[in-house]
Amino acid sequence: MVPHMGESSLSERLKRDNNDLWALLPQHPFVKALYSGDLPLDRFRFYAVQDYNYLVGLVKSLSLAASKSWDFDVARLALSHASFLASTEMENYEKLLGELGLSLSEVLREEPAPTNEAYVNFMIATCSTGTALECMVSLLPCYWSYRDIALANRELLENNGVDLYRRWASVYLSREYGDAVDEYRRAVDRLWEEEGGVYQRLNRIFRKAVRYEYMFWDMAWNMEKWPV
Numbered sequence: 001m002v003p004h005m006g007e008s009s010l011s012e013r014l015k016r017d018n019n020d021l022w023a024l025l026p027q028h029p030f031v032k033a034l035y036s037g038d039l040p041l042d043r044f045r046f047y048a049v050q051d052y053n054y055l056v057g058l059v060k061s062l063s064l065a066a067s068k069s070w071d072f073d074v075a076r077l078a079l080s081h082a083s084f085l086a087s088t089e090m091e092n093y094e095k096l097l098g099e100l101g102l103s104l105s106e107v108l109r110e111e112p113a114p115t116n117e118a119y120v121n122f123m124i125a126t127c128s129t130g131t132a133l134e135c136m137v138s139l140l141p142c143y144w145s146y147r148d149i150a151l152a153n154r155e156l157l158e159n160n161g162v163d164l165y166r167r168w169a170s171v172y173l174s175r176e177y178g179d180a181v182d183e184y185r186r187a188v189d190r191l192w193e194e195e196g197g198v199y200q201r202l203n204r205i206f207r208k209a210v211r212y213e214y215m216f217w218d219m220a221w222n223m224e225k226w227p228v
Helices: 010-017 029-036 041-068 072-099 104-109 114-129 132-152 154-158 163-173 175-195 199-222
Strands: none
Touching: 010 132, 010 175, 010 199, 029 041, 029 154, 029 163, 029 199, 041 072, 041 104, 041 114, 041 132, 041 199, 072 104, 072 132, 072 163, 072 175, 114 132, 114 199, 132 154, 132 163, 132 175, 132 199, 154 163, 163 175
16 A cells, blocks of 8 residues: 555654744755855855765765665665665766866865764664665655755745756656655555654754754855864
8 A cells, every 4th residue: 555645644743843944945055045146156066066975975864765675666666766866866976066167086175064973973874773664754855855955946046046056956846756755654654654753853863954954054054174
């Protein structure tokens, strides 16, 4: 049975119970400046470098989720996402980095900012020590929030005069991306129905991931560096 993503689904409950934080994401200054076209290019360049390094950690985390799930459909989904990120998405990012005047070797030499490193470590630790469901929940805000951010700022994007920003943001408004988010949510909800778990723990994991999503935008906005 395919779970219905209604008010009683795990994914919707997690979002509802953390809406105080979730609602802040589309309003972040970095997000607003990016979607309006007012974001200085050096800040977007910083974001792109950090996000590429983050995606490496996301691929590893999805692979861990696949190895832990007894639900073959969930394992296949996690592996397909990992494969897409490791191939197509990384290739697209390399093209983006080229447009920003950056080489892949430069990006890989760049040390992840403190927030980025902490976020990746949180994902990998959760996926290494937790259940498949806990792992999938820790990655859910990354997928889902980018969709909600794009939907909330769609009108700003229509008047964005920076082609690079428009192309980057339009991906998250595409039907393909929306379908991928829905598919991921259904996998999370199905694991919950099949395996269950302690909701308070899942909620803690989800909330921490949402915090990191907000902090990631902060990191990019402030071009965060290590103190020494």
